[in-house]
Amino acid sequence: MNLNDFQGRVALVTGAASGIGREAARGFAQRGALVYAADFNKAGVNETRDLIMELGGRAAAVCADESDEADVAALLARIGREAGRLDVAFNNAGITGQAHRVEDYPTSDFDQVVRVNLRSVFLGMKQELPLMRRTGAGAIVNTASVTALTGPGGMSAYAASKHGVHGLTRVAAMENAVHQIRINALAPGWTHTHVWHRPAPRTRASPSW
Structure with missing residues (x-):
């Protein structure tokens, strides 16, 4: 495996303050990417950036509400202004x-x-696709969940939202294949992250299942 296969590439990871998002951000950086780590949790996303830089990687931390259109537009405008491109996006924020x-x-x-x-x-x-088209290609991964497929009792909101991610991903993938942009969804099973050790009705965190 070429461990520098993301050299010269720019990656965005949301929900990057902890869990799956943090590990994804570290993984991209270890393979050479400049990583923009975004999360509502300022302290957590700054810690992710520091961990990456301690390992010799390149990262910028952005505190943003990923569900707010103005915040997301400002985030992608910053990436376009500073990096001039976006090659990979991992839309992972969730509660x-x-x-x-x-x-x-x-x-x-x-x-x-x-x-x-x-x-x-x-x-x-909505904001990532136009920036990716500047370079003529890209890849987007959205975090869905196995919960959307199994429907465990008590989790109606979570299951419905993640089922929506599956559908939205399919539509976006069909629309953007002609632009050489690959769009896929992940459906993780139960994953041991900090979010399962405390109530999280209002906390942005990496999805865990």
Whole structure:
């Protein structure tokens, strides 16, 4: 394996303050990419940047709400201004939300989960695709979940949002194949990350299943 196969490439990772996002950011950097690590958690994303730089990699930390259109537009404008290109995007920001039966699920929490898990992917691709087209190719990966396929009890908001990621990814992939931009979704199973050790209804964190 060529461990410098991302040399000269620019990668964006959202939800990069911890868990899957942090490890992905480190992996891209270890293989030569300039990584823009973004997350709502300022302290966590700064720690990710510092870890990458301690290993000799290149990274910039950006505190942003991935579900806010203005924040996402500013993030991609910064990448375009500073790096002039975007080769890879990993849209990974997400929260689990609360666990309730459908009839008992708080509407405000349902809306928040969909906003962070699904809207963030839509806004990310909306801004990432034009920048990728500058170089004529690219790759986008969106974090979905096996939960969208299995539907575990109590997780209606999370499952619905991640099912939406699957559908959105399919449409974007079909639309952008002609532009040489590959778009795929990951559907992880249960993954041991910090988010399962504390309640996270309002915390952006790397999705864990």
